[in-house]
Amino acid sequence: MPTHRTRRIVEILKQELVEARKELEDYQAQAEQPDFEMGDAEGYSTWQAAVALQGHLEQEVEEIERALDRAEQGLYGTCEACGEAIGAARLHALPYTTLCVRCAAKTA
Ligand SMILES: [Zn+2]
Known part of the structure; x- marks a missing residue:
């Protein structure tokens, strides 16, 4: 039986997961459709940052999913x-x- 504390943690993690996935979608869209002209250094670095953040968020989503699994098994x-x-x-x-x-x- 999950304890009260575990249920609360699961709530928090689910919330984090929703937010991280939303953010990930935003950056994914930016990363897939670079919106800058040739020679637009600022646009290019914005795009590069989006690509980096996308990778970071993918990892974060995976970690949250793993933590949720563990919380549900009472291993949080x-x-x-x-x-x-x-x-x-x-x-x-x-x-x-x-x-x-x-x-x-x-x-x-
Ligand atoms: Zn250790």
Whole structure:
């Protein structure tokens, strides 16, 4: 049975997921249809930023989905790699993280 805390986390993660997907769609549209003329350096760098953000958001969406899965299994807040508890401060800053500080540092 999911606890009250887990249900609340699932709510928060679902909200984050909706927002991240919306943002991702925006940047995807921009990345797919570059809207600048030859020699338009500013337009080009805006487009490049959209491409970079798109990649970042794709990762974020995946991470949130994984965190949601884990929350639904009652594993929220435990590290996916080592099984240790993830620190409260870290979860507060990154609610969808699935790695503890130590494991995140190893994979970064
Ligand atoms: Zn870990």
